[in-house]
Amino acid sequence: MKFLSVSDFTNCLRFVSCLSVVEAYSEGDWNLQFRRSLIESEIEQWNELQNLLGEVNLNNRDDQITWNLDKKGFTTKFVYRFITFRVVLDTKMMDIWGSHLSLKVKVFIWLMFKGRIQVGDQLKRMNWMGNPNCKLCGQLETIDHLIFQCPLSHFLSCFI
Numbered sequence: 001m002k003f004l005s006v007s008d009f010t011n012c013l014r015f016v017s018c019l020s021v022v023e024a025y026s027e028g029d030w031n032l033q034f035r036r037s038l039i040e041s042e043i044e045q046w047n048e049l050q051n052l053l054g055e056v057n058l059n060n061r062d063d064q065i066t067w068n069l070d071k072k073g074f075t076t077k078f079v080y081r082f083i084t085f086r087v088v089l090d091t092k093m094m095d096i097w098g099s100h101l102s103l104k105v106k107v108f109i110w111l112m113f114k115g116r117i118q119v120g121d122q123l124k125r126m127n128w129m130g131n132p133n134c135k136l137c138g139q140l141e142t143i144d145h146l147i148f149q150c151p152l153s154h155f156l157s158c159f160i
């Protein structure tokens with residue numbers, strides 16, 4: 001069920017200024033007046049919202065801001081990790097990113113693992129009109145070929 005936004009309901013409500021939730025909700029009943037009559041779907045959503053809010057324990061204390069994602073409280077480090085690594089941890093790349101290689105090499109390795117290095121094979125799939133073969137040995141240029149299989153690139157990498 002798609003709920004109306006809070007602003008949709010608040011637009012319908014006739015507010016008494018500075019009315020707290022505790023004052024509006026007492027003993028299981030809402031003391032609210034709507035500016036207009038709610039249509040059937042709004043009434044269903046309002047009832048559903050009341051059911052959900054009925055499970056909330058209200059008291060007269062001031063509201064508190066809490067951080068539920070981490071018991072230690074809010075830290076920018078935790079938020080960064082939550083945003084960047086919450087779905088899938090690429091442990092293979094974590095070692096690479098944590099290494100002392102230059103950033104240029106790290107990015108190249110990352111692109112290689114993701115299959116994003118533009119080699120002849122990939123360029124041909126994107127309708128590139130050029131020759132997809134290796135310029136050094138003449139075989140089809142793939143990432144595996146370029147890094148591991150081409151004898152001439154192996155020979156040249158010995159001098160780097």
Ligand SMILES: [Zn+2]
Pocket residue numbers: 134135136137138139145149150151152153
């Ligand atoms: Zn080659």
